[in-house]
Amino acid sequence: MQALSDTMTAALMTTPGGPLSLADIAVPQAGHGELLVNIEVCGLCHTDLHFWKGDHPLPRDLPVVLGHEGIGRVVKAGPGVSRYAPGDRVGLGFVYGTCGHCRECMSGHETHCGDVASTGVHVDGCFANYAILREDWATPIPEDLDAAEAAPLLCAGVAAYSAVRKARIEPGELVAVFGTGGLGSYAIQLAKLCGARVVAVDVSDEKLAHATSLGADHAVSALGDPGAEIQALGGADACFNFAPVSASWRQILSAARTRARIVLISLPTEPLSFEAGELIEAGLQVMGSADGTRLELRQLMELASAGKVRSIVETVPFADINSAFERLASGSVQGRLVIDMR
């Protein structure tokens, strides 16, 4: 292992929407219970884009280092660390840490903790050569997983995994996935692993073809009448919304079968409306889902290591990080972009 230098290159966000500046800054220090990680790759997520554009305010002063789908190796363990050592391969996800003692933390719903800190938001993230990770929140990364393919599992993948778990899918059920981009492409594969028949719904023919290649049994255009087409297949027992538009909500209600579970993940730009009777008479269950827990992250990594979950990624050199942000903002990206820091 190389001697640790005092400085590193980091992509600094200095103004909202402005180009990130690749600058040399001090390598952060691992405090009590923390690990210093040499970052190999970090996925670029839409949440990074929202913070970069200023859609979501950052809770601290600029400059900040974004990036929360990081994979690397521990190079230094801070005081009090007991479970990791230099050389261990770990993942850094969106949750940097939670309080650890509230009702949500104690009941295994830690991502709903009221005192959650996020990587790349409350603390500097992984678009840098090194980043800090709390030992308690490290995800072990199996050695057989490709770093670039594993990176998006840390946020996009686990968000889909947690949503699919909440829907309690049973074999043979019909599952409708609305929006088949990054998160949706994981949900298709995970619903198939539950033994479901999967209907992919999207406005893009290209994304529908991609959904079919990932195992979707049916592909339906969101530009037509997906509710009627899904009812013709028997109606959906579970629906997932990964499309950030309110239009999909009416389509979901018309596609749902009696007692369907509806899981909302993406944030539509407008409020959703419904008559109470629509939910009451059909006994529909509507729930929200965000992020995923540490346990879910470990389960997902095991599935990926067993070859059961695939990521479609495009790797971009660190020097081209600004073009990656621009391309994601323009909506022209198929699959997930992963920045290579090596």
Ligand SMILES: [Zn+2]
């Ligand atoms: Zn993310």
Ligand SMILES: [Zn+2]
């Ligand atoms: Zn808590």
